[in-house]
Amino acid sequence: LDNLPGPVSASWLTGNFQQLFDPKAWKFHESIAKTYGSTVRIHGPGLYIFDPKAMHTVLIKNQDAFGKIEGLQAMDQLIFGNGLLGTHGRHHRKQRKMLSPVFSAAHMRDMIPTFFEVSSKLEKALKNRLQSCPQIQDIDILSWMSRTALELIGEAGLGYSFDPLTNDESAHPYSRIMKELFPTVLRMQFWIMNVLPFVSRIGSASFRRFMLDLLPWKDAHHLRDMTDYIYNIAGEIFEAKKLALEKGDEVIAQQVGRGKDLISILMRENMKASGEDRLDDDEVLSQIITSTLTFAAMDTTSSAMARLLHLLSKHPEVQEKLRLELNEAKHQKQGHDFSYDELTTLPYLDAVCRETLRLYPPAPIVSRIAIQDVVIPLSKPIAGLDGTEMYEIAVPSGTLIVLSIFNANRNLDLWGKDADEWKPDRWLSPLPEALAEARIPGIYSHLMTFLGGGHSCIGFKFSQLEMKVIISVLVENFQFSPSSKDSEIIWQMTPITAPIVGRDNHAQLPIGISLAIDKGMFTTSESYEYD
Numbered sequence: 001l002d003n004l005p006g007p008v009s010a011s012w013l014t015g016n017f018q019q020l021f022d023p024k025a026w027k028f029h030e031s032i033a034k035t036y037g038s039t040v041r042i043h044g045p046g047l048y049i050f051d052p053k054a055m056h057t058v059l060i061k062n063q064d065a066f067g068k069i070e071g072l073q074a075m076d077q078l079i080f081g082n083g084l085l086g087t088h089g090r091h092h093r094k095q096r097k098m099l100s101p102v103f104s105a106a107h108m109r110d111m112i113p114t115f116f117e118v119s120s121k122l123e124k125a126l127k128n129r130l131q132s133c134p135q136i137q138d139i140d141i142l143s144w145m146s147r148t149a150l151e152l153i154g155e156a157g158l159g160y161s162f163d164p165l166t167n168d169e170s171a172h173p174y175s176r177i178m179k180e181l182f183p184t185v186l187r188m189q190f191w192i193m194n195v196l197p198f199v200s201r202i203g204s205a206s207f208r209r210f211m212l213d214l215l216p217w218k219d220a221h222h223l224r225d226m227t228d229y230i231y232n233i234a235g236e237i238f239e240a241k242k243l244a245l246e247k248g249d250e251v252i253a254q255q256v257g258r259g260k261d262l263i264s265i266l267m268r269e270n271m272k273a274s275g276e277d278r279l280d281d282d283e284v285l286s287q288i289i290t291s292t293l294t295f296a297a298m299d300t301t302s303s304a305m306a307r308l309l310h311l312l313s314k315h316p317e318v319q320e321k322l323r324l325e326l327n328e329a330k331h332q333k334q335g336h337d338f339s340y341d342e343l344t345t346l347p348y349l350d351a352v353c354r355e356t357l358r359l360y361p362p363a364p365i366v367s368r369i370a371i372q373d374v375v376i377p378l379s380k381p382i383a384g385l386d387g388t389e390m391y392e393i394a395v396p397s398g399t400l401i402v403l404s405i406f407n408a409n410r411n412l413d414l415w416g417k418d419a420d421e422w423k424p425d426r427w428l429s430p431l432p433e434a435l436a437e438a439r440i441p442g443i444y445s446h447l448m449t450f451l452g453g454g455h456s457c458i459g460f461k462f463s464q465l466e467m468k469v470i471i472s473v474l475v476e477n478f479q480f481s482p483s484s485k486d487s488e489i490i491w492q493m494t495p496i497t498a499p500i501v502g503r504d505n506h507a508q509l510p511i512g513i514s515l516a517i518d519k520g521m522f523t524t525s526e527s528y529e530y531d
């Protein structure tokens, strides 16, 4: 590890960590990739990789030798109730085994009416908003995407409605909590990473809670109150579902999601499962509802959808081409909603989504920690600091491995010279051969966006369907243009990328929006009936 090239240490205490995890760290990440290649030593001690072979070893081949950072695991326990995101080994495999079939394409098909119902609420709310002032208005599209993503995972995932998506800006308290949770966690990051793993082992949970109540720490109390609220809602959803399941299919069918939501499917399957495979109530309640179905699902997809709309606002030619594809397909459908197969096979919509998820992955980096000594092989040898050629790296237990999703997806050697450019059309022609040969260990489209291996994103089909439904409805009905504040928008490199405007730290994305110009039969601004 010591013989590997990398940037000089920026601080004797924190090494390169602050440069790596800074919200404005894009340039630093780009520069270490361009200067040192796909495997870089970072001071801390740590290893920064986007070499496909090395990534494969960490995520798939040798994954038992790698865990997530202890502090993050402790945070998962605290916030997510030790959800799927935080579990490992047998416990994790058991949950994954039960949950994976729930995300099958067959179940996604059943969900499409719910997806269109939610997007139609969004469409109405935006049209009502434009009614008072039909010319281009600046709208915080991130806030609308977050509300929509929450409502979608609520209705389709939990069979529960969080937000009626009316024009009323005062979102459901849950949406507000989701907005505040991560900034609060970020403010407490140092303590969560370094102190929480030890504190979480002291005494009983009620003792720790008692101590926390006594502590004069505003952020910690805020976090406590937010997690309490989330648990209460999760409990409410769980009890209502359990009761309905006991009463039978007719009662379930009358609920939000009509019993086709993920949690109803999971609970039904769980009732049938044999003893050792069965999840207990606590696992379904805290792990699935809180972590799997809201935290992992909401900010990731809303960030991706907001990014896509931002890009469309700045690339009118792409926006127009996409609208044309959608209008023509809709014309053939006589204005009816697309089916799952129709929507997923629209080539340009697919290209636009893929290209956005390639160049701007919502989670730009993820981390793992070596829990035993391991040897990581490299795709091609690197010249060590002492001049020797290195084909593999011996990594001691305790080393932090930063997996750069962001750099893997824009690797010039694999994607070609224009890898740094947003070009949806690249997906309409055969992809570079080097890419197929590289055997990227990601689960999606030669990309690392949804990761690979045992902890890869379980919701990746759900999120793509969600993106395609929402984007298709929005682009058909509205036109997007850069806001007057566009030059001040900064996408931050936070764990899930989020935009801010200038020095205002509050996540937001102003975009100009107006009704789509009526070019086809079914994008009818005049005939639309406002509420």
Ligand code: HEM
Pocket: 084, 085, 086, 096, 153, 157, 291, 292, 293, 296, 297, 298, 300, 301, 304, 361, 362, 363, 366, 367, 449, 450, 451, 454, 455, 456, 457, 458, 459, 460, 462, 463
């Ligand atoms: C564009 C949207 C999304 C992106 C980019 C994304 C990305 C990721 C990534 C990178 C991971 C791995 C994290 C790690 O291990 O460090 C992950 C895990 C996960 N994602 Fe997603 N995700 C998205 C949407 C969703 C949705 C919609 C759901 C649920 C409906 C979901 C559920 C999960 C779960 C449960 C895990 C943990 C899996 C495990 O540890 O076994 N994600 N996601």
